Amino acid sequence: MEYNNKKFFDETSKFYNSMINSEAAVERKIKLFTKLKIKGLVTADLGCGSGVDSIGLSTLGNEVDAFDPSPKMIGLAEKSSVEKRLDIHFHNFAIEDIPKQFNEKYSFVCSLGNTIANISPNNLLPAFQRIKDILKLEGRALIHILNFDLILSKKERIINITENSEISFVRFYDFFDDHIVFNILKFVKENPKEHELISTKLYPHTFATIFTMLNEVNFSGLEFYSNFNFEIFDITRSKDLIISLTR
Known part of the structure; x- marks a missing residue:
């Protein structure tokens, strides 16, 4: 059976915010980004979906570029940002296809909500390379994926x-x-x-696959955690894998 990821998220956009309780999700992300001291920075949200993370970042005074391959998800996110009078810039690109004009632009990049599990194995290394390329020197990235192991x-x-x-x-x-x-x-x-x-x-990318590819891209800093309290990742027990990267 053929599956169309973009079509899936286009369809999901019709009910996504009600399914996840988007207002509560935004409040959680504001608390997270406040804890991480992400304020007043040039930032990017990769796989922005309905805009929860982008709205959280923008609310804290960050400049935000939001990327997503689903036009209808971007439309949903843009509608929410307009309603909240936030100035977020939306771009219809998958991570691996982000144009070079964005290279070395961002002090902070996030890709949360299991986004990279939607990236095929062949495109995962190019996606990690693009994340590095769009970061400024010593810029930070925070990636979340479920612990598929x-x-x-x-x-x-x-x-x-x-x-x-x-x-x-x-x-x-x-x-x-x-x-x-x-x-x-x-x-x-x-x-x-x-x-x-x-x-x-x-695509259930395992820890070994992710670790190998990130080392191949050669980030200067690479750390793995089990949650946003930044407790040590345990491959046999952790529900989530949180990846902290520094260019």
Whole structure:
């Protein structure tokens, strides 16, 4: 079966903010970026989605360029930024396709929300290289991906179940030899037969793969954590992998 990642996120944009509770998510990101002292910098949000991280960065007085391959996600993010009277610049590019005009521009780059799991193995090294290229000397990057070593060892299909006043959302995996299919089942609570299922392919990049490629790109600083409290990463237990990079 063929999966179109851009089409998946274009479709998801119709309900994404209600599924994740975007207002609460923005508040969490403001607290995170405040903790990291990301204020008054030139920044980039890679795989911006509905704009949660971009809005958090901009609220703190950072200049923000936001990149995403999904035009409809960018439209959703842009709408939110206009409503909040924030000046965020949106660009319709995947990480590996960011033009050279952005090279050495940013003091801080983030790519959160498991974005790099949407990048194919062939494009992962070019994506890491672009992240390095767009950073200023001694600029920092913060990347989040799920710990797929743990996910692949457990093979638990249900990720989570959330709901709002009218709609329930079930997020779950299908496991295959060389990839994972990520599914969102959306249905009306009072009439579950009124439902929609959308799916896309994810690439479960392991810690070994990520470590090898990042070393090949040759960042001057490279650290791995299990969460945003920056506790030590444990490949057998950590739910998330947080990567801190310095050019």
